[in-house]
Amino acid sequence: MPESHSWAQIDLDALRHNFERARISAPGRRVCAVIKANAYGHGVHTVARALQPALHPNDLFAVATLNEALTLRRTASKEAILVLRGPLTVEELALLIQGGFHWVMHSRWQADLLKQWLKQFTSIKPPVLNIWLKINTGMNRLGLPADDLRDVWQWLQSLTLPGERVLMSHFATADEHEHVLANQQQAEFARLVKTLPHAEHCSRSLSASAGIVSWPQAHHDIVRPGIMLYGASPMADTDGSHYNLKPVMSLKSRLLTINHVKAGDTVGYGATYHCPQDTRIGVIGIGYGDGYPRHAPSGTPVLIFAQGQVWEAPLAGRVSMDMLTVDLSGIPANPGDEVLLWGQSWGHVLPADRIARYAGTIAYELFCQVTSRVRFTV
Numbered sequence: 001m002p003e004s005h006s007w008a009q010i011d012l013d014a015l016r017h018n019f020e021r022a023r024i025s026a027p028g029r030r031v032c033a034v035i036k037a038n039a040y041g042h043g044v045h046t047v048a049r050a051l052q053p054a055l056h057p058n059d060l061f062a063v064a065t066l067n068e069a070l071t072l073r074r075t076a077s078k079e080a081i082l083v084l085r086g087p088l089t090v091e092e093l094a095l096l097i098q099g100g101f102h103w104v105m106h107s108r109w110q111a112d113l114l115k116q117w118l119k120q121f122t123s124i125k126p127p128v129l130n131i132w133l134k135i136n137t138g139m140n141r142l143g144l145p146a147d148d149l150r151d152v153w154q155w156l157q158s159l160t161l162p163g164e165r166v167l168m169s170h171f172a173t174a175d176e177h178e179h180v181l182a183n184q185q186q187a188e189f190a191r192l193v194k195t196l197p198h199a200e201h202c203s204r205s206l207s208a209s210a211g212i213v214s215w216p217q218a219h220h221d222i223v224r225p226g227i228m229l230y231g232a233s234p235m236a237d238t239d240g241s242h243y244n245l246k247p248v249m250s251l252k253s254r255l256l257t258i259n260h261v262k263a264g265d266t267v268g269y270g271a272t273y274h275c276p277q278d279t280r281i282g283v284i285g286i287g288y289g290d291g292y293p294r295h296a297p298s299g300t301p302v303l304i305f306a307q308g309q310v311w312e313a314p315l316a317g318r319v320s321m322d323m324l325t326v327d328l329s330g331i332p333a334n335p336g337d338e339v340l341l342w343g344q345s346w347g348h349v350l351p352a353d354r355i356a357r358y359a360g361t362i363a364y365e366l367f368c369q370v371t372s373r374v375r376f377t378v
């Protein structure tokens, strides 16, 4: 009897293929592979190990937090690691510098933390500061405002301490071709960088995945691909295959049982799905307790491998914690048959982007929400 757990297959060839797509799309640029949030739910150690041989000497990994960086260091002992949030306290700052991490300075108060730390610093050997100065160009999340930028930059320059300095910013709307803000942010980045004395010697970084595929003029020196590494589309309303990306995660489960529901009867919690005729309803062993989105409505597709063929079946009724239900009309499926919720299998692709659109979310969230009940296999 096949096991009834759900599982996620991680395709490392697809991951490496997508990494090369990022590199080829931004030729000659350094690549900073974003593997925060447990590599977007794919397993940070597995992903880091698979990408290590593809990194060039000046490439990096990026994570969001110090804890993520310390965890990643166990696998990536030699690669440079950028911590996107930077420090919150002087203790965190000390760990970032002592750990040899690159880190983002996004606020004036972080410059004050560094001043405080430098006052306590007693070693004869000067500390290495790998600082990515983040500039707010319109995202209004993390980033130095224009008023603080020049001061902080000049103070940093005056330190004459070893290490790399990078000027960076982040797009708010690069996933939408038509939005005016992406152009405005590029112009603002160029304008602000020009106001900084000696900034021409410094590397620049603006583009994440959407910038990589859609804004070549914004590639600068270092690109920061995240979602495209995992095969989903960085652009709204398209699938990853549009950019020749391959799904890395394939989420799978099995049919648990099949019910014969009479015309007019309903299926599942809230009785939201009314069978228009006598209907074979398949019950699949995955639900929101595994990370499948509860908001996926009736009609959201799954793929089923039955009788040697692949069939598409629509969800029928609400997703529950451990199960979901599909309309099996015309599909000769049996309990135990394999089901693909997103990813690729049997020569067919069911893009996570497509499921995300049904569920009113983005593939990023689908990947990150897969829970520990799901068994990961490589």
Ligand SMILES: Cc1ncc(COP(=O)(O)O)c(C=O)c1O
Pocket (backbone or CB within 6 Å): 034, 084, 170, 207, 208, 209, 210, 224, 225, 226, 227, 228, 234
């Ligand atoms: C600063 C920064 N750079 C790069 C990325 C990667 O973005 P994406 O996954 O859209 O490629 C992120 C993701 O949130 C980010 O915050």
